[in-house]
Amino acid sequence: MVEKHLRKNDIKPSDDPLDPNNRRLYFKEEIDNRDHSEKVKDKFAEAGNDTRNANQYVKLVNAHLQDRVTQLEKIKADQNRFWDELNMFKEEPKQITSTPKPQMNSExxxxxxxxxxxxxxxxxxxxxxxxxxxxxxxx
CATH class of the missing domain: 1.20.5 (Single alpha-helices involved in coiled-coils or other helix-helix interfaces)
Known part of the structure; x- marks a missing residue:
């Protein structure tokens, strides 16, 4: 039985990364020896960076939305102008003078x-x- 174990270890690893002989796991435990105040300062710095990034993103989104709103307002104004001009042709002409015109024949x-x-x-x-x-x- 001992010989079998020795023979398995003598096998050279293949080029296949999924080969069980090539897989190895390493666990590294990081130990932080800093004071609590130093850790808190680092967390505050990270939070500040995150806040600045979020503020920039919010400004970018607001600017984009404002552009879209102005485009929509322009489209609405153009649409209203179009309908007004179209209705100009449908309405009867308005009388400029208040005096009624005498009746004329159809010709x-x-x-x-x-x-x-x-x-x-x-x-x-x-x-x-x-x-x-x-x-x-x-x-």
């Missing part, structure tokens, strides 16, 4: 509406055309 009303719409289209179409030409010439 005259249609002619006035067509004239007003074509003048609006011409005005904004010419402005768009001028802007497009300016962009082309500036490029």
């Amino acid at each position: 005259v009303e249609e002619a006035m509406i067509v004239r007003d719409l074509s003048s609006i289209i011409n005005k904004y179409g010419i402005e768009k055309l001028i802007k497009a030409l300016d962009k082309i010439t500036n490029s």
Whole structure:
């Protein structure tokens, strides 16, 4: 039986790290010989560093959230402006004068509406055309 034990120890370790012959555990016990006040000072220093790190992280998160809130407010303002402009086209035109207009026949009303719409289209179409030409010439 003694010979078997000696033969097992003579086996050379293989390159496999999971081989049971290569595994070894070491336990090291650290003994702290410092005074209690020194240990407390070290703990306070660690706590101070942790607090500063946490404060930096909180500031970073707050800045990020503030950016997101300003973006959302801008989007909401743009959305409200969009709906207001869209409602401009849906609402009936408001009367500038308080005096009622005399009743006109439908052909005259249609002619006035067509004239007003074509003048609006011409005005904004010419402005768009001028802007497009300016962009082309500036490029």
